[in-house]
Amino acid sequence: MADTPIDRVAKATPPTVAAKIRGLSDRTIAWLFVAPTIFLLLAVNIFPLIWTINLSFTNFRANRPTRDVEYVGLRNYERILTDGDIWLTMQATAHFLFWTIALQVLIGFTLAWLINRKFKGNDLWTTLIVLPMMLSPAVVGNFWTFLYQPQIGLFNYGVSFFTGIDPASFQMIGDVALAPWAIVIVDTWMWTPFVMLICLAGLRSIPDYIYEAAEIDRASKWRQFWTITVPMVLPFLMLAVLFRGIENFKMFDLVVQLTGGGPGSVTELTSINLKREAFEKWRTGYASAYAIILFVTVFGLASIYVKALNKVKER
Amino acid sequence: MSSYSITEPSSRQKWVAGTLVIAYAVITLLPLVWILTTGFKSPVDAIAYPPKVLFEPSLEGYVNLFTTRTRVSPEQLQALPPPATWYEEIVRNRDMVIAGPSRYGERFLNSVIIGFGSTFLSVFLGTLAAYAFSRFKVPLKDDLLFFILSTRMMPPIAVAIPIFLMFRTLGLSDTHLGMILLYTAVNISLAVWLLKGFIDEIPREYEEAALIDGYTRFQAFYKVVLPQAATGIASTAIFCLIFSWNEYAFAVLLTSGTAQTAPPFIPTIIGVGGQDWPAVAAGATLFLVPVMVFTILLRKHLLRGITFGAVRK
Numbered sequence: 023m024a025d026t027p028i029d030r031v032a033k034a035t036p037p038t039v040a041a042k043i044r045g046l047s048d049r050t051i052a053w054l055f056v057a058p059t060i061f062l063l064l065a066v067n068i069f070p071l072i073w074t075i076n077l078s079f080t081n082f083r084a085n086r087p088t089r090d091v092e093y094v095g096l097r098n099y100e101r102i103l104t105d106g107d108i109w110l111t112m113q114a115t116a117h118f119l120f121w122t123i124a125l126q127v128l129i130g131f132t133l134a135w136l137i138n139r140k141f142k143g144n145d146l147w148t149t150l151i152v153l154p155m156m157l158s159p160a161v162v163g164n165f166w167t168f169l170y171q172p173q174i175g176l177f178n179y180g181v182s183f184f185t186g187i188d189p190a191s192f193q194m195i196g197d198v199a200l201a202p203w204a205i206v207i208v209d210t211w212m213w214t215p216f217v218m219l220i221c222l223a224g225l226r227s228i229p230d231y232i233y234e235a236a237e238i239d240r241a242s243k244w245r246q247f248w249t250i251t252v253p254m255v256l257p258f259l260m261l262a263v264l265f266r267g268i269e270n271f272k273m274f275d276l277v278v279q280l281t282g283g284g285p286g287s288v289t290e291l292t293s294i295n296l297k298r299e300a301f302e303k304w305r306t307g308y309a310s311a312y313a314i315i316l317f318v319t320v321f322g323l324a325s326i327y328v329k330a331l332n333k334v335k336e337r
Numbered sequence: 338m339s340s341y342s343i344t345e346p347s348s349r350q351k352w353v354a355g356t357l358v359i360a361y362a363v364i365t366l367l368p369l370v371w372i373l374t375t376g377f378k379s380p381v382d383a384i385a386y387p388p389k390v391l392f393e394p395s396l397e398g399y400v401n402l403f404t405t406r407t408r409v410s411p412e413q414l415q416a417l418p419p420p421a422t423w424y425e426e427i428v429r430n431r432d433m434v435i436a437g438p439s440r441y442g443e444r445f446l447n448s449v450i451i452g453f454g455s456t457f458l459s460v461f462l463g464t465l466a467a468y469a470f471s472r473f474k475v476p477l478k479d480d481l482l483f484f485i486l487s488t489r490m491m492p493p494i495a496v497a498i499p500i501f502l503m504f505r506t507l508g509l510s511d512t513h514l515g516m517i518l519l520y521t522a523v524n525i526s527l528a529v530w531l532l533k534g535f536i537d538e539i540p541r542e543y544e545e546a547a548l549i550d551g552y553t554r555f556q557a558f559y560k561v562v563l564p565q566a567a568t569g570i571a572s573t574a575i576f577c578l579i580f581s582w583n584e585y586a587f588a589v590l591l592t593s594g595t596a597q598t599a600p601p602f603i604p605t606i607i608g609v610g611g612q613d614w615p616a617v618a619a620g621a622t623l624f625l626v627p628v629m630v631f632t633i634l635l636r637k638h639l640l641r642g643i644t645f646g647a648v649r650k
């Protein structure tokens with residue numbers, strides 16, 4: 023580096039702490055800048071994860087911290103994987119995941135496609151549609167129990183207004199058959215805008231000239247849709263599905279406020295079930311093993327999915 | 338250039354699309370409108386059948402939200418001096434007297450402290466890390482970035498078990514500091530990813546020019562890169578703030594008294610025979626409206642931010 027007058031002055035004056043910081047090499051700065059983040063993540067994410075793994079082999083109970091802790095080997099894992107109730111929970115979760123994602127993709131893509139017709143004022147309406155997903159799921163979920171009340175609830179009234187069914191004749195969150203749909207409806211209401219926004223980004227990334235070329239080749243609009251629009255948006259759509267899948271696998275706040283897992287346990291998704299084991303029954307060791315199984319499941323499924331996604335992208 | 342474009346939708350198409358989208362928007366906004374209006378209904382109007390669209394506005398919900406009340410007998414009520422304030426009058430009409438303030442104010446303030454505290458920390462640390470990832474050769478860079486992202490895959494309840502034990506040991510349970518650190522750790526992964534994208538877009542030439550002019554790397558960072566990334570930093574901050582503001586799972590498990598935020602508190606507002614819906618709606622309104630206003634005002638940056646993280650990877 024050139025020996026500028028500034029450098030000479032800097033060399034002549036004794037280095038203060040501030041000067042030392044400013045004069046650091048790129049490598050030191052890189053390290054300094056990344057370290058706090060990594061440290062925080064290690065302390066609040068990785069260390070707890072290792073602790074959870076350790077706890078999962080014990081019979082520890084957090085409400086009795088002074089009791090002797092025994093190592094029980096793989097017994098917790100064995101009990102979880104052979105427990106019939108957990109499979110019911112998994113089924114409830116699968117139902118929730120499948121239908122929320124299917125509906126959100128269908129409605130979200132349709133909305134994005136319509137918004138991409140670029141009608142006047144589409145900006146403002148897009149923003150208004152996005153509002154539900156920005157709000158607190160617990161607060162909104164709690165209010166939905168009011169909307170779902172038989173007779174006085176707005177939802178039941180709306181259904182009866184359009185179909186003529188007596189609004190007092192059905193209970194969305196009290197009925198074993200309807201409750202799984204009640205949570206699907208609210209989640210779809212809340213998160214369709216997310217899928218819509220990602221689809222919109224996908225649609226806007228398609229350059230006009232592709233359609234112009236197709237038009238010159240006399241491809242029908244229908245054909246253009248299936249051979250240009252859908253394949254070009256697919257990677258975006260798959261990404262939206264990945265995000266929604268992970269989020270809904272972790273789903274807790276909205277559903278716990280809506281149904282609390284009931285009636286019985288028909289809407290007891292894995293996170294709610296896990297919370298019961300960990301913070302109501304205080305079976306900490308068992309719940310830790312459960313948490314590890316869930317984490318491995320999400321991580322495994324997500325990795326396989328990302329591989330598939332990359333293949334689609336390469337095409 | 339005025340020409341007929343084959344890719345431009347016809348005006349009839351636009352009209353149909355616009356109508357459908359607006360219809361969806363109206364239906365999807367109804368629950369939110371209902372929250373806003375229920376807050377101004379009297380308890381009787383709130384549970385009327387058929388649901389009331391037109392009603393006489395009342396502030397009872399807001400009064401109930403901010404006060405705790407005790408029921409008194411008519412004789413006792415007679416013996417009291419006349420109500421001094423309008424809100425006391427509303428309460429007296431229900432044969433009750435105000436016993437004191439409710440905890441809503443405190444809970445709301447906790448949400449503000451924890452929300453802004455963790456947002457500041459995550460954006461501060463996130464900007465530093467994002468700059469390093471964007472500009473320098475960090476060993477194992479891709480692995481680190483993936484690691485940062487993968488921390489978001491854990492269900493909050495799974496993380497909450499050891500965090501609960503850790504906080505108990507360190508004395509961080511139910512403290513503002515504990516919640517700020519926890520939310521920062523959750524937010525920082527998103528912050529690093531978003532900010533790296535914004536910083537990647539700033540041409541390196543700007544800094545190189547500054548370095549040649551005699552700036553140190555550190556000066557180049559805060560005098561050249563930071564101002565350029567200001568918009569990106571601001572929109573990342575909004576995302577972090579909204580996450581901390583809305584978070585419920587950790588809040589309900591790790592806080593109970595002093596540091597509890599508003600989301601676990603609002604559903605516990607109860608009146609006679611169940612939830613006091615006008616008060617719940619009032620509490621929800623005050624809590625949700627700031628986010629709605631933010632979203633509408635900052636729509637350009639926010640909508641870009643939502644898809645940004647998605648579109649890049």
